[in-house]
Amino acid sequence: MTSAIPAKPVSPDLEAETAPSVGPGGPSDKKAVAQYSERVRAERRLGWILAGPAFIIMLAVTLYPILQAIYESLFQFRLTAPDEREFIGLGNYLVILTDNVWWKDLGTTLLITVITVAVELVLGFALALVMHKALKAVRGPLRTAILVPYGIITVVSAFAWFYAFDINSGYVNSWFAWLPGIDSDLNWFAQGGTALFVIMASEIWKTTPFISLLLLAGLAQVPDELTEAAKVDGATWWQQMRKVIIPNMKAAIMVAVLFRALDAFRIFDNVFIMTNGAYGTEVLSLLAYRQSISRLEIGLGSAVSVLLFLCVLIICFVAIKLFKVDLAGAQGGK
Amino acid sequence: MTSTKSKVLWGIVTVLVLVYALFPVASILSTSFKAPSDLTNQRFLPSPGQATTGNYEQILVGDAQGLFLTALRNSIGICLIATFIAVVLATLCAYAIARLDFPGKKLVLTTALAVSIFPVISIVTPLFNLWRSIGLYDTWPGLIIPYLSLTLPISIWTLAAFFRQIPWELEQAAQVDGATTWQAFRKAIVPLAAPGVFTTAIIAFFIAWNDFVYGISLTSTEAARPVPAALAFFTGASQFEAPTGAISAAAIIVTIPVVVLVLAFQRQIVSGLTQGAVKG
Numbered sequence: 001m002t003s004a005i006p007a008k009p010v011s012p013d014l015e016a017e018t019a020p021s022v023g024p025g026g027p028s029d030k031k032a033v034a035q036y037s038e039r040v041r042a043e044r045r046l047g048w049i050l051a052g053p054a055f056i057i058m059l060a061v062t063l064y065p066i067l068q069a070i071y072e073s074l075f076q077f078r079l080t081a082p083d084e085r086e087f088i089g090l091g092n093y094l095v096i097l098t099d100n101v102w103w104k105d106l107g108t109t110l111l112i113t114v115i116t117v118a119v120e121l122v123l124g125f126a127l128a129l130v131m132h133k134a135l136k137a138v139r140g141p142l143r144t145a146i147l148v149p150y151g152i153i154t155v156v157s158a159f160a161w162f163y164a165f166d167i168n169s170g171y172v173n174s175w176f177a178w179l180p181g182i183d184s185d186l187n188w189f190a191q192g193g194t195a196l197f198v199i200m201a202s203e204i205w206k207t208t209p210f211i212s213l214l215l216l217a218g219l220a221q222v223p224d225e226l227t228e229a230a231k232v233d234g235a236t237w238w239q240q241m242r243k244v245i246i247p248n249m250k251a252a253i254m255v256a257v258l259f260r261a262l263d264a265f266r267i268f269d270n271v272f273i274m275t276n277g278a279y280g281t282e283v284l285s286l287l288a289y290r291q292s293i294s295r296l297e298i299g300l301g302s303a304v305s306v307l308l309f310l311c312v313l314i315i316c317f318v319a320i321k322l323f324k325v326d327l328a329g330a331q332g333g334k
Numbered sequence: 335m336t337s338t339k340s341k342v343l344w345g346i347v348t349v350l351v352l353v354y355a356l357f358p359v360a361s362i363l364s365t366s367f368k369a370p371s372d373l374t375n376q377r378f379l380p381s382p383g384q385a386t387t388g389n390y391e392q393i394l395v396g397d398a399q400g401l402f403l404t405a406l407r408n409s410i411g412i413c414l415i416a417t418f419i420a421v422v423l424a425t426l427c428a429y430a431i432a433r434l435d436f437p438g439k440k441l442v443l444t445t446a447l448a449v450s451i452f453p454v455i456s457i458v459t460p461l462f463n464l465w466r467s468i469g470l471y472d473t474w475p476g477l478i479i480p481y482l483s484l485t486l487p488i489s490i491w492t493l494a495a496f497f498r499q500i501p502w503e504l505e506q507a508a509q510v511d512g513a514t515t516w517q518a519f520r521k522a523i524v525p526l527a528a529p530g531v532f533t534t535a536i537i538a539f540f541i542a543w544n545d546f547v548y549g550i551s552l553t554s555t556e557a558a559r560p561v562p563a564a565l566a567f568f569t570g571a572s573q574f575e576a577p578t579g580a581i582s583a584a585a586i587i588v589t590i591p592v593v594v595l596v597l598a599f600q601r602q603i604v605s606g607l608t609q610g611a612v613k614g
Contacts, residue, residue: 040435043434043435043436044434044435044436044437046430046434046436046515047430047434047435047436047438047439048430048436048438050426050427050429050430050434051426051427051430051431051436051438051439051442053423053426053427054423054424054426054427054442054486054490055427055441055442055445057423057482057486058445058446058449058482058483058486058487059445061449061457061479061480061482061483062448062449062452062457062483065456065457065460065461065464066452066456066457066460068460068463068464069456069457069459069460072459072460072463079463079466127351130347130351134344134347134348135340135341135344137344138344138345138347138348140600140601141348141352142348142351143600143601143604144596144597144600145351145352145354145355145356146351146355147596147600147603147604148355148356148359148592148593148596149355149358150540150596151540151592151593151595151596152359152589152592153543153544153546153561153562153585153588153589153592154544154546154562155546155562155565155566155585156362156562156565156585156588156589157358159362159565159581159582159585160358160359160361160362160365160585161358163361163362163365163578163582164358164361168373168374168576169365169368169373169374169576169578170376171376171377171378173376174376174377175378184376202358205354205358209355210607213604213607213608214607214608216604216608217608217609220608259451262451265453266453266454266455268454268455268546268547269546269547269562272546272550272566273566284455285453285454285455285547288455288456288458288459289455289458289547289551292458292459292462293458293459293462293550293551298459298463301459302459302460305453305455305456305457305458305459305460306456308453308455308456309452309453309456312451312452312453316451
C-alpha cells in the first residue's frame with residue numbers, strides 16, 4: 001500500500017507523454033510494428049539460412065583443426081608409436097623454443113617476408129602506375145601479361161626459376177658470366193644466400209601482379225581533380241606522387257602490404273621445390289611439414305603449427321593496432 | 335610530349351612488362367623441348383636441330399603417362415568440384431550480406447577474412463591425422479573439403495563486392511509484381527549477377543589449382559594426388575636421367591588453362607580482383 005503512493009504521481013506523467021502517440025492512430029501503428037518485426041524476423045532468418053552454410057563450413061575447416069592442433073600439441077605423440085602417447089603439457093613448446101632450428105627458420109622466414117614485400121611494393125607500384133596510365137591500345141595486352149604470373153601454379157614458377165639457374169640445365173651462369181662472382185661453376189642451390197636469392201626471385205615474380213592489382217584499385221580511387229590541381233600549381237611528377245597520390249592511397253598500400261606479408265610468411269612451395277630447406281633455407285612452414293608429415297611427430301608438428309598460427313595473429317594484431325590497417329573497410333565491408 | 339613519342343614510349347614499356355611477365359614461362363617452355371642429352375647445353379634454346387617433343391610424348395603417351403594423366407584428372411576434378419561448391423555457397427552468402435539485414439553479417443565477413451589469412455600448414459597436421467582415422471586420407475573429398483578453406487573466403491568477398499553494385503530496385507519491382515523473395519532473386523538478379531559469379535569462379539579455380547601444401551600432405555598415391563604435388567614426385571626415365579624435361583612439359587600443360595582463361599577474361603578477372611580487394 002505504501003509503495004503505491006509514490007508511484008501515483010509518476011504514472012500520469014507517463015500517460016501524458018505517451019498519450020499523443022497512442023491517440024486515434026494507435027491500433028494501426030501497433031499492427032504496423034508487429035508486421036514490420038515479423039518481416040525483420042523473416043529477413044534475419046533468411047539471412048542466416050543463406051549465409052549459414054558458408055559460415056559453418058569456414059569454421060569447420062579452420063577453427064576445428066586449429067583447436068585439434070592445440071590439443072595435440074600438448075602430447076608427446078608419434079604416429080609410428082601410437083601406444084606411447086603421453087601428456088606433456090607445454091613440453092613440445094619448450095623443446096621448440098629452446099631449439100636453434102626454430103629461431104633460425106623464423107629468421108629466414110622473416111628475411112624472405114621483409115625483402116619480398118619491399119621489392120614487390122616498389123615493383124607492384126610501378127606496374128600499377130603503368131596499367132593506370134596506359135594508352136587504351138596497350139591496356140588489354142598489359143593486363144593479360146600481368147595476370148599470367150598471377151594465375152600460374154607456384155610450383156611451376158619454382159621449377160622454371162630452378163631450371164634456369166641450375167648448374168646443369170641452366171643458362172643463367174653462361175649468360176651472366178661477365179658479372180663478378182658468376183661463372184659456370186657457380187651452384188646457386190649449394191649455399192644459403194644464392195639459393196634464397198632465386199627462391200625470392202620466383203616468389204616476387206609470381207606474386208607482384210597481385211599486389212599491383214590491389215594498388216591499381218587504390219590508384220583509381222585518388223580523385224583526378226587533386227592531381228590536376230597539383231599539376232596546375234606546378235608540382236613536379238615526384239611531388240605529385242609524394243604529396244598527393246601516395247597519401248591518398250595509404251589505406252590501399254597498407255592493406256596490400258599486410259596481405260602480402262601474411263602470404264609471404266607462409267612461403268612453402270618455392271622452398272620445397274628448390275632446396276627442400278637445405279643450406280639454411282628452411283622456413284617455418286617447411287619445419288611444420290617436416291615434423292608432422294615426414295617424421296610423423298604429430299605432437300611436435302602440431303606445436304610448430306600453433307606457433308606459426310600465433311605468429312600470423314601477432315603480425316595481424318601489430319598491423320591493425322599499430323598501423324591502423326582497416327582490413328574490413330578496405331575489403332569492401334561496411 | 336608528342337603523340338608518336340608517347341606511343342613509342344608506351345611500346346617500350348609494354349615490351350618490358352611482357353618480358354617480365356612471360357620470360358619464366360618462355361624459359362620452361364624452351365626447356366620442355368630439350369632432349370635429355372641436350373639439357374646441359376647451357377643455352378636458353380634447345381641446340382639447333384635437336385628440339386624434340388619427346389618429353390610431351392613421355393608424359394602423355396609414354397612411361398610417365400600414368401603418373402601425369404591421373405594427376406591431371408585428379409586436379410581438374412577436385413578443383414572444379416571445390417570451385418563449384420565454394421561459388422554456390424558464396425553466392426547465397428554474399429547475397430545475404432549485400433542485400434539482407436541480419437545480425438552477424440559482420441561476423442561472417444570477418445570470419446572469411448580470418449580464414450583467408452590462416453596459415454594453411456597450421457591445419458594440415460590435424461587434418462592429416464583426422465583424415466587418416468576417418469578414411470578421407472588420399473581421397474578426392476579429403477582434398478575438396480580443405481580446398482573450401484582456400485576458395486570460400488575470397489569468393490564471399492569478391493561476390494559481396496559485386497552484389498553491392500547490382501541495381502536491386504529490379505528485385506523490388508519484381509516483388510511488387512507479386513514475386514516472392516526467392517523468385518525475385520532468381521528471375522531478376524541472377525542474370526545480372528552471373529558475370530560476377532563467373533569471374534569469382536575463375537579466381538577461386540586459380541587458387542585451388544595452385545595448391546601444393548594440401549596436395550602433398552593429404553595424399554600418398556595416385557588416387558587423389560593433384561598435379562603440383564605429382565610434379566615434385568616425377569622421376570627420370572632411368573635413375574641416371576633427371577626428370578627435367580618431363581616436369582617442364584607437364585608444367586606447360588597445366589599452365590595452358592591458366593593462359594587461356596587469362597586471355598579470354600582478363601578484364602573480368604582484373605575487375606573481380608580489384609573490387610573484391612578494395613571497396614564494392
